[in-house]
Amino acid sequence: MSWIEYWDDKPTIYVSQRHREAHYRCIADGIVANLGDGNPVVLDYGCGEALSADLVARKCRRLYLCDAAPSVRAELLKRFASEPRIVVIAPDELASLPGGSVDLVVANSVVQYLPSDVLQTCLQDWRRLLSPKSRLLLADIIPPSVGPLTDAVALLSFAWREGFTLAAAAGLVRTLFSDYRKVRAELGLQQYEAETIVSLLKAAGFSARRHHPNLGHNQARMAFIAVHAAS
Numbered sequence: 001m002s003w004i005e006y007w008d009d010k011p012t013i014y015v016s017q018r019h020r021e022a023h024y025r026c027i028a029d030g031i032v033a034n035l036g037d038g039n040p041v042v043l044d045y046g047c048g049e050a051l052s053a054d055l056v057a058r059k060c061r062r063l064y065l066c067d068a069a070p071s072v073r074a075e076l077l078k079r080f081a082s083e084p085r086i087v088v089i090a091p092d093e094l095a096s097l098p099g100g101s102v103d104l105v106v107a108n109s110v111v112q113y114l115p116s117d118v119l120q121t122c123l124q125d126w127r128r129l130l131s132p133k134s135r136l137l138l139a140d141i142i143p144p145s146v147g148p149l150t151d152a153v154a155l156l157s158f159a160w161r162e163g164f165t166l167a168a169a170a171g172l173v174r175t176l177f178s179d180y181r182k183v184r185a186e187l188g189l190q191q192y193e194a195e196t197i198v199s200l201l202k203a204a205g206f207s208a209r210r211h212h213p214n215l216g217h218n219q220a221r222m223a224f225i226a227v228h229a230a231s
């Protein structure tokens with residue numbers, strides 16, 4: 001099993017529908033806060049279900065929703081069939097987009113699932129798509145110091161704010177027996193120190209800095225903004 005196969009199997013990683021909706025609204029709000037001026041073209045890479053992508057698309061000229069899992073793309077195509085600004089795309093279709101045609105690439109909660117050679121290919125692909133004025137937002141990167149306990153505390157605090165505390169407590173117990181835990185033990189999760197991410201980005205031709213806040217609810221995880229390094 002690969003992580004892409006895992007996500008393609010439509011796993012339930014949210015403790016409730018309320019959690020699922022609150023999560024995607026929080027991500028959409030975070031992306032909107034980082035759109036900058038104008039009417040940008042945005043690529044959300046590893047977008048998942050992107051339930052609130054319409055909120056982002058409203059502020060964009062075009063929003064590419066890109067995910068490697070075919071079943072995720074099929075759902076996105078159905079959900080956003082009437083949104084002319086949203087284009088659902090597979091990772092290998094990115095090669096057909098013109099260089100420099102994207103203003104913002106967002107990759108939230110994806111890097112942990114990418115083997116290092118795949119991450120390097122992604123960085124090259126994203127750099128080609130971005131112009132010297134564009135930005136890459138890499139978010140929800142897990143530092144080695146952050147484990148399941150920190151994630152559990154962050155989830156409970158999010159649940160408290162969003163009104164699904166009981167479901168979160170029950171969900172955390174279920175997680176102990178979940179497929180996610182088993183697959184994580186089998187495939188591993190890529191965790192990075194901040195300096196390592198900055199170095200990887202530098203090696204790929206970016207200049208990067210830590211960015212606050214992280215997208216999403218978990219501020220123990222990290223976000224970075226990267227731009228083309230000056231040549």
Ligand SMILES: C[S@@+](CC[C@H](N)C(=O)[O-])C[C@H]1O[C@@H](n2cnc3c(N)ncnc32)[C@H](O)[C@@H]1O
Binds near residue numbers: 048
């Ligand atoms: C944890 S979900 C994150 C979804 C969304 N970005 C969010 O923040 O909620 C990870 C997503 O990355 C996708 N993914 C995993 N490996 C990928 C790859 N190599 N290229 C593109 N997407 C990938 C999975 O299919 C899954 O939908």
